[in-house]
Every structure is written in C-alpha cells, then in structure tokens.
Amino acid sequence: MAPKTSPEIGGMGHSVKRKEDPRFIRGKGTYVDDIQLPGMLYLDIVRSPFAHAKIKKIDPTKALAMPGVLAVITGQDLAKYNLHWMPTLMSDTQMVLPVEKVMYQAQEVAAVLATDRYKAADGVEAVEVEYEPLPVVVDPKKALEPGAPVLRTDKKDKKDNHIWHWEWGDKAATDRVFREAEVTVKQDIYLPRIHVASIETCGCIAHFDKVSGKLTVWMTTQAPHAIRTVFALVAGHVGLAEHKIRIISPDIGGGFGGKVPVYPGYVIAVAASVLTGKPVKWMEDRMENLQADSFARDYHITAELAAKKDGTLTALRIKTIADHGYADAAANPSKFPAGLFHICTGSYDFKAAHVEVDGVYTNKPPGGIAYRCSFRVTEAVHTIERMADLVAHQLGMDPAEFRLKNFIKPEQFPYKSALGWEYDSGNYAGALRKAMEKIGYAELRREQAEKRKRGELMGIGISSFTEIVGAGPSKHFDILGLKMFDSCEIRIHPTGKAIARFGTKSQGQGHETTYAQILAEELGIPAADIQVEEGDTDTAPYGLGTYASRSTPVAGAAGAMAARKIRDKARKIAAHLLEAAEEDLVWEPGKFSVKGAPNRAKTIQEIAFAAYTNHPQGMEAGLEAVSYYDPPNLTFPFGSYISVVDIDKGTGEVKVRRFVAVDDCGNIINPMIVEGQIHGGLTMGLAPALYEEISYDEHGNIQGGSFMDYLLPTAVETPRWETDKTCTPSPHHPLGAKGVGESATVGAPAAITNAVVDALWHLGVRHIDIPITPAKVWKLLREHGVTE
Amino acid sequence: MLVQVAINGEKHEAEVEPRLLLVHLIRDILRLTGTHIGCDTTHCGACTVLLDGRAVKSCSVFAVQAHGKEIMTVEGLEQDGKLHPLQEGFMQEHGLQCGYCTPGMLMASYAFLKKNPQPDEEQIRRAISGNLCRCTGYVNIVKAIEYAAAKLRQGGS
Ligand code: FES
Numbered sequence A: 001m002a003p004k005t006s007p008e009i010g011g012m013g014h015s016v017k018r019k020e021d022p023r024f025i026r027g028k029g030t031y032v033d034d035i036q037l038p039g040m041l042y043l044d045i046v047r048s049p050f051a052h053a054k055i056k057k058i059d060p061t062k063a064l065a066m067p068g069v070l071a072v073i074t075g076q077d078l079a080k081y082n083l084h085w086m087p088t089l090m091s092d093t094q095m096v097l098p099v100e101k102v103m104y105q106a107q108e109v110a111a112v113l114a115t116d117r118y119k120a121a122d123g124v125e126a127v128e129v130e131y132e133p134l135p136v137v138v139d140p141k142k143a144l145e146p147g148a149p150v151l152r153t154d155k156k157d158k159k160d161n162h163i164w165h166w167e168w169g170d171k172a173a174t175d176r177v178f179r180e181a182e183v184t185v186k187q188d189i190y191l192p193r194i195h196v197a198s199i200e201t202c203g204c205i206a207h208f209d210k211v212s213g214k215l216t217v218w219m220t221t222q223a224p225h226a227i228r229t230v231f232a233l234v235a236g237h238v239g240l241a242e243h244k245i246r247i248i249s250p251d252i253g254g255g256f257g258g259k260v261p262v263y264p265g266y267v268i269a270v271a272a273s274v275l276t277g278k279p280v281k282w283m284e285d286r287m288e289n290l291q292a293d294s295f296a297r298d299y300h301i302t303a304e305l306a307a308k309k310d311g312t313l314t315a316l317r318i319k320t321i322a323d324h325g326y327a328d329a330a331a332n333p334s335k336f337p338a339g340l341f342h343i344c345t346g347s348y349d350f351k352a353a354h355v356e357v358d359g360v361y362t363n364k365p366p367g368g369i370a371y372r373c374s375f376r377v378t379e380a381v382h383t384i385e386r387m388a389d390l391v392a393h394q395l396g397m398d399p400a401e402f403r404l405k406n407f408i409k410p411e412q413f414p415y416k417s418a419l420g421w422e423y424d425s426g427n428y429a430g431a432l433r434k435a436m437e438k439i440g441y442a443e444l445r446r447e448q449a450e451k452r453k454r455g456e457l458m459g460i461g462i463s464s465f466t467e468i469v470g471a472g473p474s475k476h477f478d479i480l481g482l483k484m485f486d487s488c489e490i491r492i493h494p495t496g497k498a499i500a501r502f503g504t505k506s507q508g509q510g511h512e513t514t515y516a517q518i519l520a521e522e523l524g525i526p527a528a529d530i531q532v533e534e535g536d537t538d539t540a541p542y543g544l545g546t547y548a549s550r551s552t553p554v555a556g557a558a559g560a561m562a563a564r565k566i567r568d569k570a571r572k573i574a575a576h577l578l579e580a581a582e583e584d585l586v587w588e589p590g591k592f593s594v595k596g597a598p599n600r601a602k603t604i605q606e607i608a609f610a611a612y613t614n615h616p617q618g619m620e621a622g623l624e625a626v627s628y629y630d631p632p633n634l635t636f637p638f639g640s641y642i643s644v645v646d647i648d649k650g651t652g653e654v655k656v657r658r659f660v661a662v663d664d665c666g667n668i669i670n671p672m673i674v675e676g677q678i679h680g681g682l683t684m685g686l687a688p689a690l691y692e693e694i695s696y697d698e699h700g701n702i703q704g705g706s707f708m709d710y711l712l713p714t715a716v717e718t719p720r721w722e723t724d725k726t727c728t729p730s731p732h733h734p735l736g737a738k739g740v741g742e743s744a745t746v747g748a749p750a751a752i753t754n755a756v757v758d759a760l761w762h763l764g765v766r767h768i769d770i771p772i773t774p775a776k777v778w779k780l781l782r783e784h785g786v787t788e
Numbered sequence B: 001m002l003v004q005v006a007i008n009g010e011k012h013e014a015e016v017e018p019r020l021l022l023v024h025l026i027r028d029i030l031r032l033t034g035t036h037i038g039c040d041t042t043h044c045g046a047c048t049v050l051l052d053g054r055a056v057k058s059c060s061v062f063a064v065q066a067h068g069k070e071i072m073t074v075e076g077l078e079q080d081g082k083l084h085p086l087q088e089g090f091m092q093e094h095g096l097q098c099g100y101c102t103p104g105m106l107m108a109s110y111a112f113l114k115k116n117p118q119p120d121e122e123q124i125r126r127a128i129s130g131n132l133c134r135c136t137g138y139v140n141i142v143k144a145i146e147y148a149a150a151k152l153r154q155g156g157s
C-alpha cells in the first residue's frame, strides 16, 4: 500500500527513523537504575536455598551490626500492616515475605536496607535463617496424585494441589467425531518453563514524601496505570490513596511480558520508603531475575487430531496440565485462566474441538506469564502446527499440501471457529504460497531427497500460524475487573505542533515514533511535530498497558479516534474561517479546502491557531481530544514460516540454514519497525526452540538460573532472517492494523521443530520436545541406529 | 583507595573501596549512565567500555584496575556534536529497539572496527557474540556495523 501522506508528514507506511534513537545511541536514555535521588537507600533480598521449608528463625543481629545496614525487614514486620501477602493478577495470593514457610528456591525470605548496594549485599550475607526442609513437589503430575503433600496450607480448605479446571468447546460433538474418525494421531507435547530475560532486569525506586503523603515509584512496568490501582487497593488500609500514588515507567530495557506482574521486591521497597520517608532503590540481579521472576509456559499437553484418509481435518482434542508454581501469578484476562489457548484450532477449518486445562501448584516460582506472546498463544500454535505435521507425515502428504487443503478459505471470513472465536480476516494460502516461492520449496524438497540418499540429515519445516491479539473487547476482557480498553489524549498547540499521551508503555517497540505517525496520518501534522508520552500516571490517560501485542490494536486505535474527534472540530473551525458550509469542505492530509475551489483552503496549523485566537462564537476554544477505545473484536495477524535445518550426525547439533517469514499484520504503520519486531520475535522463537529451558531437579533446585546455563542466542547462532509480507487489513480496526510484536515468537518454534522432525522422520522419529539441544538429538540418533 | 582515570578525555578521581566494580564507578560515582548492567556472569556485554582502547566488560573489572588508564564510554563517541558513524549506522539501519544493549554493542563494535576495518558478516557476528540483544535479532545490528565500516573507510570521522 503506497503511503497516503508525504514523507514530510510521515504518516502510515513511511519508514520514519525512530524518535527514541537519538537518546539511546548517545547513552542518554533514562532507565530505572540510572536514576539516583539524594539520600537514596538500597534494598537487597535474602533468598531461600530450599524449595520447600519451614522458617524456624530469622536472626538479623549480625546483619544489623554491619556498617551501613539500617534495617532487616521480615514477613513478621509486614504482617503488622497485613502486607505479607498480596493478590496476584489471577485472584490467587502470593507472599511478599513469608512468616511460616518458603515455597520455592530463591523465594524472598527477608530484605536488607542499607546505605549503598554493596552494604546491602553484605547485610544479606549476614542474615541468619534457620530452615526445616519439607517434602518437595516438582512434577505437576505427581502433585495431583492422592497423597501428594498439600502445598498451599495457608488456604484453609485446600486438600490438594489442583488450582482450577477449565474447558472449552463441545465435548460430546468432538468425542463423536473421534469415534467415527478414519485417522487419528495422539502426541504428548511439553512446552518447558522459560524466561523472557529482558536485558534490563526488574527494579524500582520508591519515594514516599512524608510531608505531602505522596508516593512516587519509578518502576520497570509495562502497565503503570493498572499497577497504581493495584497499589491503592492493596495498600489502601495503610493510607495510600490512588491520588497520592504516581507510577513512572521510564525507559524500559525490554519487557516481553516479564514486566507486567507485581514482584515482592517492588512492594518491599514501597513499604521501606513509607516507613523511612527516604527513597529506596531495589534492582534485582540477573540470577534473581531468572530464578524468582514470573516464568512462561510449563504446559504439559496431550493433543489428538482426527482426520479423513484424504487428509481433511475433522476434530481436535487437547488436555493440558499447567504448572503454575506455588501460585497462579499469570497475567491473563480474568475470565481466561488458560489465556487464549483456545486459539489452538489455528489456521484450519475444524468441525469440532474441545480443550481442557488444569492448573496445578508445585514448589516453583509463581507465574504463567507470556514470553513475548499473547496469552498462551505460542502453546496453542506449537501444538496445532506440530500435530498438523504429524498427520501429514503419517498420511504421506506433503506438509504444505496438507495445510493448503485444510486452511480456512479467504471467503470464509469473518470465520467462527469451533472454539468460539470470530477470526476477523485472513488469507492463509496466500502467505504460505509466498513463503514457498521465496524459499524455493520444491527445489529444497529435491535437495532433501538427494541428501537423504547420501545419508545426510536435512529438514524443512512449516508453521502457518494464526495469532490472536489486541485484548480486548470489554464484554469479555478485564484484568482484576479493569476493562481492557486503552486510551489517547491529544492536545494541539496554537502553532500547530502537538503532544499526545497514551495509556500504554513502550519497552522498545518504538511507540514515540509509530503513534506520532498514526496521528500524522489522521491529522496531516508532521510526525516530527508530535511529541508522544507514556508511562507517567500523573499525566497520561488511564490505560491497561503494553503486552499481548495490544498497543497498536487498542491504543493505536484510540489515537486514530481521538485524532478524528479533533478533525471534526477542525472542520467546524475551517468552515468558519472559510465562510463555507462544513459539508462543502474536503479533507486531504493536512488541510481542508472548499469543494471545487482548492485554493480556498486552511491548513491544520492555521486551524489550530484559530482554535486559540479566532474560534467561532459559541464554540469552546482549544483543540484537544481524548479517546478510550474499546475494540469490537480481537485482531488475528497470521503468517507462514519455513525453515531449513541441517543436522550434524556426529554432535546432534541443529543448524538453521535458512528461515523465511511471511507475515500479515494488516496495514503497516512503520515498515522498518515492523520488520525489526519480526526479526526480534523470530530470535525469541529460535531461543526456546533450540536453547532455553529452566528446569528443576527432584529437590527443586533450579537448573539454568544464570546466563552461564540459560542460553540466549547470540549473533552467531541467530540466522539471517528473511522476511516478506502480505497485507489483509483488519476490517474492524480504524486503521486496518493488527499488531505484530509477537507473531514471530509464536510462529517460529514450530517451524524449527517441524524441520528437525522432518529431517529425522524416515528414521522413525515422530516428535521432539523443545529445546532441541544437541544432546537430545544425539541420543535420538543413537536410539534410531545412527552411529556415525 | 584512590583511583584516577581519564574518562572520555576528562580526568576524574575518586576514593573507592577496593572491591568496587568499574561499572559502578562509571555509573554510580561518575554518573555516566550510558554503560548498562545486564547480568552477573560476564555474558551480556551491556557494560562494555574501552580500557586503554581495549573492549572490556566493566562489570568484571575492579575500578582500581583502571587506575591511571583511559576509559572510553558510549558518551565519548560523539565528537564536537557529530555522531560517530556507528551511532549513525544504528539509527539508519534500525539496529536498536529498547536501547539497553546498544551502548555495549557500540563500544564492542568500535573496538572491533579499529582492528578489522573491512569485516565480512561472519566476522561481525563473531565480534559481537559477547553482547546479548533480546530485541533486534541482530540482523540490523550487523547492517549497522557494515554501514559504519563503509563510512569509516570513506574517511567519515
Ligand atoms: S553486565 Fe553483563 S557482561 Fe557486564
């Protein structure tokens, strides 16, 4: 689509250079840890070496004797204010600091307040804690067995470790299709615990001003407004009212979902600042980040597909055990304990489907958040895309041909899925064909056949995913009761420049640039003349924040709607200035002119000036607008990815030789930024496919709790991504946009896994759980008779 | 202990504990906060600075080890209001998103291009493999470094 505005205006479709870059390339960003306030104290945290243990005694004496250590805060101290427990976003509860027992290794046990970070760390070393170890439950399946130790003894009536059961779809109809099916396949698929590991860890500075009674918290959060409300609700009883709380989310060094929850460290820092009246900084280190912050995934899935002999898919049945650690601290919309997992029918036309998920407690950190993915969508996509390949291979069909046969057809949109979603738009075959052409699919299959004859292992994997983002319509979507709208407030200054504030918060996505482009598109004011701000709850309008690819679908739409309100008023002012009827005016980006007399025109800048200097009698002065946008539906970006892998028989190493990604996110605001988002998303798809996992031994000891053994891909492992696009605009979004930040994370792991299984299918390999490490492949090869 | 350093050409001295890390001297005492911290195991490279022209991870060097030496940080790249070609390249090629890894990437590639002014893609990828980026997927970072290498060869600052 050619841009409608000139490059000077820089509306949609222009690869405008980012407004955020000049500060970042000079080292002049302001991240939380960059802020230093006079008299600031430092908080550090004592953590548990045990995964499950009674706390018999916490002795702060030695710590308190150390120079610079001011206080040791324990659960008992917080209990005086009833702040030792806090609610999670899923209406479960989690400890801030324990009074009785710890539930996972690295759990917060006590906090040390000191005059600098080294002294605080010294204090942590000196706190003496006596523990009595308790039996540990690591495996969620064992946690459900009768006789398993009950973990949440704090919940009076709790007799087991089961949190909730959730199911969706027509069970009877699905079972019927399965009974009559010509072909069925069944597979266990595990999506392991992983961590977003943004390069900036989490932290905050809490500053309570005793005179004004105002609490300001600079904090690594993706959702500052919701956090303010949560603080007010949780700490209202100790006198923190919402108008006395200001949350500032400054520059954020990557979020990906990990900066949505409220972590105990934030709460302890706030409590410490309220008690001392001093600013208190808490910055976790990388090991704390990996070991204690919310994890993602940990889904034990059993999936079944039913199909006809000709390859037509008929039904899908899924059962899942969701390991949530010791508390359900996911960040899903309230009504969806398993997130949007029921997008698991994917891009295919199913008659029937049924999905069940059971949440379980174990002795691991709480969570269940996203990993750069809308709520549980990667889990869904990985499952359906793996299963599609299994059936295709089993029937001897080419996986591409199989997909083309089963895709929802363009003319079926809007499409009502068997699990109740209304897909807004799509052209799945278009994206797959484009990807096949770009990568040279037929030629690769020939190459693979030749290599196979020579005993070389090469695989080609496809993933044709459907995303579901932009949460969400207020009828169904809320977090702790807060409806998931988002907002924009625009003020046009008399000289035609503007400031706009949004309820979201960029963590690298480039909102300062793309939001300005949206307003430039709608108002014809150059993007360069529009200042965008987010992340300060004292100035920005209320919004639910940035995660689940919701910024463009929801806040971006709010921006367009607010701009349109401004344009409506501008039309009235233009009519007054031009002495013409409003209906006789035509709009082109940046000006109104009189129909048939293009020279009689007023630019948006002239109109803005008049709004303050010469507005029509009876009209309010000024040119401002606010919009709170409640989306009518979610958006459904999609794409087809194809990867080519070579496997080293000697070492088991998988090398991604090529990876082609064709994405469709509807109309694009900034092509450069969209491509960057896809590159990044693909890398966060590669990461769990081949490298990342946080696992635990039987005692609940974390394996992979530092960058020593939690492997983030570097530039060496990461392939040179090849991207392309198709464009199917969203019919209900005011700009036809869909959101893109997470598509690639969601789609990529299946493309890589399918390629590896494709390379090994002839040996008898049917499935491999991610991460596909050299050790796993090496072992599989040996098991299947490859010894070389 | 007294530590004296020249940082981006400016002389500074500070009384520090022997255990103070160089990154904390730079960030917390000298208040140059462009140099970041992303790990505790020398893996992420967000803290990369030049010490007498060599790229080092300043989280793994004691401040006192820098005594009498010259340090260059990201804040020293721009000269007389003119961006270094690497800074320009990162902006032109969209080599950054959240910006957190960027200063480390810039300093690691600065040292690398001094040694190897005409690198190929693989050499660039290897040169920045001690620097983690979670946002960009590296493709555009590689392009940014190629942009700078080309510009430097043409004599651009
Ligand atoms: S902070 Fe990660 S290498 Fe220095």
Ligand code: FES
Pocket: A199, A253, A254, A508, B095, B096, B097, B098, B099, B100, B101, B102, B132, B133, B134, B135, B136
């Ligand atoms: S730009 Fe965010 S870590 Fe590199």
